[in-house]
Amino acid sequence: MGIERILASSERDFVAKSVDYIEECIAKHQSQGRSTNFVLGLSASNGRVRRARQADVWSTLAGRTSIDWSRVCVFLVDERYGWHCEEESNSFLIRDTLIKNLNRRSAGFPESNLILPSTGLDSALACAEDYQSRLCDMLEKEHGPHLVTIGLGSDGHIASVFPEWYKAVPERWSTATQKTRGVLVTETSEFEVRTRICVNLRVIREASNILVTLQEGSEEAWTNVKRSFDEERFGEKRFAKRAKVVEPTGVVVSTDGFLMVHAKGRKPKPAPKPPDSPLHYVLRYSNISAMQLSLDKETHYSFVVMGAAGDLAKKKTFPSLFQLHLGRLLPGSMKIIGVDDPKFHTDVTSVSDFWEKRLREYLEKQKGWVNEDVESFKQRLHFVHVQLDQPETMSALDRRLQELAEGRAKEHRVFYLALPPFLFAQAVEHLRERCWSKTGWNRVVVEKPFGKNGAEAAALSNSLKKYLDEKEIFRMDHYLAKTLVLNLLTLRFANRELGHLFHCHHVANVRITFKEAIGVQGRAGYFDGYGIIRDIMQNHLMQVLTLVAMEAPATLEAEDVRDEKVKVLKQIRPIAPRDCVIGQYDGYQADPDIQKINLKQGYASRCPTFAVAVLYLDNERWSGVPFIMKAGKGLEVHQTIVRIQFKKAPPSSLFGEQPQNELVIRIQPNEAIYYKMLAKMPGLTQQARDVEQTVLDLDLKKRFELRRTPEAYEKLIHDVIQGESHNFVRRDELEQAWRIFDPLLTTLEKEEKREPERYTLGSRGPLKADMLIDRMGFRRYTVTGVPGFAEDDFD
Numbered sequence: 001m002g003i004e005r006i007l008a009s010s011e012r013d014f015v016a017k018s019v020d021y022i023e024e025c026i027a028k029h030q031s032q033g034r035s036t037n038f039v040l041g042l043s044a045s046n047g048r049v050r051r052a053r054q055a056d057v058w059s060t061l062a063g064r065t066s067i068d069w070s071r072v073c074v075f076l077v078d079e080r081y082g083w084h085c086e087e088e089s090n091s092f093l094i095r096d097t098l099i100k101n102l103n104r105r106s107a108g109f110p111e112s113n114l115i116l117p118s119t120g121l122d123s124a125l126a127c128a129e130d131y132q133s134r135l136c137d138m139l140e141k142e143h144g145p146h147l148v149t150i151g152l153g154s155d156g157h158i159a160s161v162f163p164e165w166y167k168a169v170p171e172r173w174s175t176a177t178q179k180t181r182g183v184l185v186t187e188t189s190e191f192e193v194r195t196r197i198c199v200n201l202r203v204i205r206e207a208s209n210i211l212v213t214l215q216e217g218s219e220e221a222w223t224n225v226k227r228s229f230d231e232e233r234f235g236e237k238r239f240a241k242r243a244k245v246v247e248p249t250g251v252v253v254s255t256d257g258f259l260m261v262h263a264k265g266r267k268p269k270p271a272p273k274p275p276d277s278p279l280h281y282v283l284r285y286s287n288i289s290a291m292q293l294s295l296d297k298e299t300h301y302s303f304v305v306m307g308a309a310g311d312l313a314k315k316k317t318f319p320s321l322f323q324l325h326l327g328r329l330l331p332g333s334m335k336i337i338g339v340d341d342p343k344f345h346t347d348v349t350s351v352s353d354f355w356e357k358r359l360r361e362y363l364e365k366q367k368g369w370v371n372e373d374v375e376s377f378k379q380r381l382h383f384v385h386v387q388l389d390q391p392e393t394m395s396a397l398d399r400r401l402q403e404l405a406e407g408r409a410k411e412h413r414v415f416y417l418a419l420p421p422f423l424f425a426q427a428v429e430h431l432r433e434r435c436w437s438k439t440g441w442n443r444v445v446v447e448k449p450f451g452k453n454g455a456e457a458a459a460l461s462n463s464l465k466k467y468l469d470e471k472e473i474f475r476m477d478h479y480l481a482k483t484l485v486l487n488l489l490t491l492r493f494a495n496r497e498l499g500h501l502f503h504c505h506h507v508a509n510v511r512i513t514f515k516e517a518i519g520v521q522g523r524a525g526y527f528d529g530y531g532i533i534r535d536i537m538q539n540h541l542m543q544v545l546t547l548v549a550m551e552a553p554a555t556l557e558a559e560d561v562r563d564e565k566v567k568v569l570k571q572i573r574p575i576a577p578r579d580c581v582i583g584q585y586d587g588y589q590a591d592p593d594i595q596k597i598n599l600k601q602g603y604a605s606r607c608p609t610f611a612v613a614v615l616y617l618d619n620e621r622w623s624g625v626p627f628i629m630k631a632g633k634g635l636e637v638h639q640t641i642v643r644i645q646f647k648k649a650p651p652s653s654l655f656g657e658q659p660q661n662e663l664v665i666r667i668q669p670n671e672a673i674y675y676k677m678l679a680k681m682p683g684l685t686q687q688a689r690d691v692e693q694t695v696l697d698l699d700l701k702k703r704f705e706l707r708r709t710p711e712a713y714e715k716l717i718h719d720v721i722q723g724e725s726h727n728f729v730r731r732d733e734l735e736q737a738w739r740i741f742d743p744l745l746t747t748l749e750k751e752e753k754r755e756p757e758r759y760t761l762g763s764r765g766p767l768k769a770d771m772l773i774d775r776m777g778f779r780r781y782t783v784t785g786v787p788g789f790a791e792d793d794f795d
């Protein structure tokens, strides 16, 4: 009886050490040439963070090839009963991780060796009885369990034996500790699923090995179990005497961070009353290995959000940080510090204001968390006031960050500027002078807009350059982290044959289209100063175009990818004003913010909420192929699509007049790649008329069984912390993008003062835009392959 304690220094280490432990137990059993199967009892955890950790352990375990999986039986230590969402059950988690991965690599695990409760049965009792009979037969036959994994809860519970449940009714404790193996129906008010199916403590304590994971929040429960256990075994005096050199449980610290057990002692006396944790009871009979995630004592991370009380921070930055927290993707020792100026946001004066008035609404909208997840996220959060016109407040921020680092040797800092661009330079100057870590790296994230034209962007870059090295600047364009934008290089260069189709030999035109159904509500003030060309085309769509058109980079390293992007950008001609149509939706002028602007400037806003522009690349690959960019707000749908329309076969070719093939990459919503191509319809004849356009379809959600695709902001924030800069915009990319758009913007705004075409809110945009697209040679084929044109069916 005793405890071996295993300390893991990071999430990755936790998973590796847990899997190593389980693998070792199984390998030892199997190498002894026993005739019985190894019986592994698994329990899941509550809360998204812990379940994600569990899922990682089980998926990784499935990859261990030293295990003979045909000789392993797996059962569930506990399950939620009456949970109507199947995906949240523990059985689903096992199937979705361990079993799925074992099957994927044909590891020979027999389905009959998986024993799970049937929660579809009519009552919890019937479920428990049924499970007990199947489980106990297996345990009897295999002389198991050989290993049981359990977590310790903050209330001291293990598996689904909750102190509140057995303390409420005295007989329940004897049921939980009955002399024969059994399955219980228990209850908890702690978690969203109250009724539980759980093996009794006899099953757990009979296991040859028990692995207890001590998760966030269970430290106190763990200390209490140890204390009362030691008092029972050694008495208080012995406890005090031994405490100096050896932990009271008999645990000796070894230099590699593992704690080894040398517990010896008397026979335990039966507990007079139910203990505060069932773990106490199990400990009296079993050897236990306790796995604990300990915080990194060397390195501290601060993620500082400047402008934390603003719109971007609450809508994008903090929800993404929360998701990363839920996915265990933030370093354990990372603190998140919201920083704002009390002059601008007088309602936020403390961290609790910040939580209540800014974050709560947006974070609680996210799915799949439980209170523990929110509480552990809150532990990371701090709020500090800084006034950029009072630099000493920046020094106070520095002192606060040092305090939070608690004397760790290395301190890394991310400064995320969720600020208007006119404040970037001032903020960076003060940060660099007063708030720069001297013991670790510093990174600054800036958000678009990067100026209103090339000259402004260059001035901004120059002022940042005064204080920062280019590798310390992370210019964010969130389109670069959308799942299918990230996929573009893979699609083109991993599929070599497909890559060859991206060439003027085959392509008639390329369309890159962004449509938003909403207008500029709430952002009119900002938007009117920029317009759709600067807001969407010059950055987001230009980045997409670059990835569609560029040559293969030498490697996937950041600088190689960005070098190649700059190369193709340099080959793009500035847009000719005749190749552009702009529009504004009806009702834009009625926005109260726009009316104020109109009054001030003395004329009705000419800001485009819609634009189509045609770009040409002067290089071997793309010569003569029009790239048609379209972006609009207040349109008929919300979607972003890249459509590569291939050349038409000659009229007298084998199959006559046929629609053009298209490769479509739907970036959002519902990420998909589909290829509209020709096929012969089933039937006896084989004529040109039997050919029809059909679709080869890759729906990413269905194909990869994705339950949730990460938000682009999550990916980019994670990249910043990792120091991965390939999805951020380099200064020269930005300069090139402005070179392409600057002449067009000058002509539209200063020379022609062009009035935008009006279009109905919720329509496809102005007719003139379709006429331009038609002139560029794009032909629309309906789903059945019939050509169509806007004039015929304009809505």
Ligand SMILES: NC(=O)C1=CN([C@@H]2O[C@H](COP(=O)(O)OP(=O)(O)OC[C@H]3O[C@@H](n4cnc5c(N)ncnc54)[C@H](OP(=O)(O)O)[C@@H]3O)[C@@H](O)[C@H]2O)C=CC1
Residues within 6 Å of the ligand: 511, 513, 630, 643, 664, 672, 673, 674, 695, 697, 698, 699, 764, 770, 780, 781, 782, 783, 788, 789, 790, 791, 793, 794, 795
């Ligand atoms: N995996 C999947 O999920 C798949 C889904 N589909 C769905 O099937 C439907 C048809 O797909 P698809 O054939 O690719 O796309 P559409 O027929 O919807 O659009 C094809 C092209 O025609 C243009 N267009 C549409 N309406 C008009 C119009 N009235 N006048 C002029 N041009 C027009 C569009 O341009 P513009 O962008 O300017 O409107 C677009 O570029 C879509 O809803 C698509 O999502 C199809 C295949 C696979």
Ligand SMILES: O=C1O[C@H](COP(=O)(O)O)[C@@H](O)[C@H](O)[C@H]1O
Residues within 6 Å of the ligand: 478, 516, 535, 536
């Ligand atoms: O950067 C911007 O992007 C959003 C659209 O982003 P998405 O990820 O929802 O496609 C747009 O609404 C906004 O005007 C623009 O500034």
